[in-house]
Amino acid sequence: xxxxxxxxxxxxxxxxxxxxxxxxxxxxxxxxxxxxxxxxxxxxxxxxxxxxxxxxxxxxxxxxxxxxxxxxxxxxxxxxxxxxxxxxxxxxxxxxxxxxxxxxxxxxxxxxxxxxxxxxxxxxxxxxxxxxxxxxxxxxxxxxxxxxxxxxxxxxxxxxxxxxxxxxxxxxxxxxxxxxxxxxxxxxxxxxxxxxxxxxxxxxxxxxxxxxxxxxxxxxxxxxxxxxxxxxxxxxxxxxxxxxxxxxxxxxxxxxxxxx
Numbered sequence: 001x002x003x004x005x006x007x008x009x010x011x012x013x014x015x016x017x018x019x020x021x022x023x024x025x026x027x028x029x030x031x032x033x034x035x036x037x038x039x040x041x042x043x044x045x046x047x048x049x050x051x052x053x054x055x056x057x058x059x060x061x062x063x064x065x066x067x068x069x070x071x072x073x074x075x076x077x078x079x080x081x082x083x084x085x086x087x088x089x090x091x092x093x094x095x096x097x098x099x100x101x102x103x104x105x106x107x108x109x110x111x112x113x114x115x116x117x118x119x120x121x122x123x124x125x126x127x128x129x130x131x132x133x134x135x136x137x138x139x140x141x142x143x144x145x146x147x148x149x150x151x152x153x154x155x156x157x158x159x160x161x162x163x164x165x166x167x168x169x170x171x172x173x174x175x176x177x178x179x180x181x182x183x184x185x186x187x188x189x190x191x192x193x194x195x196x197x198x199x200x201x202x203x204x205x206x207x208x209x210x211x212x213x214x215x216x217x218x219x220x221x222x223x224x225x226x227x228x229x230x231x232x233x234x235x236x237x238x239x240x241x242x243x244x245x246x247x248x249x250x251x252x253x254x255x256x257x258x259x260x
Contacts, residue, residue, distance in 0.1 A: 002061050002095075003119075007143040009094055010119045023124050030127035030159055037160035041113040041136035042182060044085040045213045045236040050226065051085035052253060053115065053215065055240030056106065058090065058097040062194040065097070066244050075249070076106040082250040086135075088115040088238055100132055107133030115164060119143060126155050136162040136183075141172035150179040164215060168200075173207045184208050185215035185238065198225055205232050223258040 018026075045051045056072050056079075059065045076087055089106055090098035098118070107114045113135035118125060120139055129137045139152055149165065156163045165181035167173045168190070176184045188200045196219035208214050216229050217238040229237060239256070246252035 003140075003142055006061075006092065006095055006119050007121050010092065010121050010125075013093070014122045014124050017128075018124060023127075026124055026127045026131065030130035033130055033159075035158060035160035037135065039135075039160065039162050041086055041115060041162040041164075042213065044113055045183065045215065047085060050230045050234060051236040052083070052256070053086045053088050053236055053238040054079040054082075054084040054243055054249075054253070055088040055117065055238060056090065056102065057088075057117075057240045057244055059095070060241070061095045062189070063241060066241055072102045073105060073109050075244075076110050076112075078249040079243075079253075080110045080112050082253040084112060084253065085236065086113045086115060088117045088240070091116055091118045091132075100128070103129075103134060104132045107135075113162075120152060123152060123155055126152060126159065126161065130159045130161060134161065136164055138166060138185075139163050139181075140166045141175055142166075142168060146175055146179060149175065149181075153179060153181065166217065167204070170204065170207060173204050177208065177212065181212065183213040183215060185217045187217045188220075189218040198228070201229060201234060202232050205234065220256075223256055226256050227258055 056075050058067050058070050079087055089103045090096040091100050091103050092098045115136040116129040116134040117138055120137055126137055137156055153163050164183050164185045165176040166185045166187055167176050168187050186201045186204045188198050189196045198219050201216035213235045215236045216234050220237050220239050221242045243252055
């Protein structure tokens, strides 16, 4: 399963990074930064209308290289100008061709909150995300135990970071709710087969209490998709490939909004 391969590769990556900057030092650096952030990522997703989390992504396991020309700072600025609520930045370097540098530079260049989109398998990555300027981290139920989810949520919140807890099925949604997730994202992509079914969000939305923000991720391509999710009470959509392939980000976002 590709997700487990990515998680294992990420563990190796973190081990290498710890050899350069130990956990104790990374923790010290993160805790030296103010925890009083006001949780801007969560606030951005709590707007009255459906919010757009727009992704800066160079490649993916299912599509390969998406953006050969990759002016990531300009892409982030275009998203901001187009009315995005937040930015998602890939930092996983092997399958997604991401980089911590992209995140730190984007976070410094725009006023929007930035989600560190990576495969968090170690508390080290949460402290690291704080030092890079992220406002939120991704926690994926499929690669974390219930105990790890609870622990990592506590660390993130203590640092003033939001956590987008990603689920793929009923059991994972229930786990996310039970550990106190404030934001739950449902991935419409089956990471075993890479098939996409936007109805996955529609089906699982009813399992998430209204006080928890609900995000639909992957496969959102048309105004009809967004309209259906808006009708379903979805708080935000995370859109990557559709926007990355569009030469005019502002027009693409306006069209997806359906003129609302």
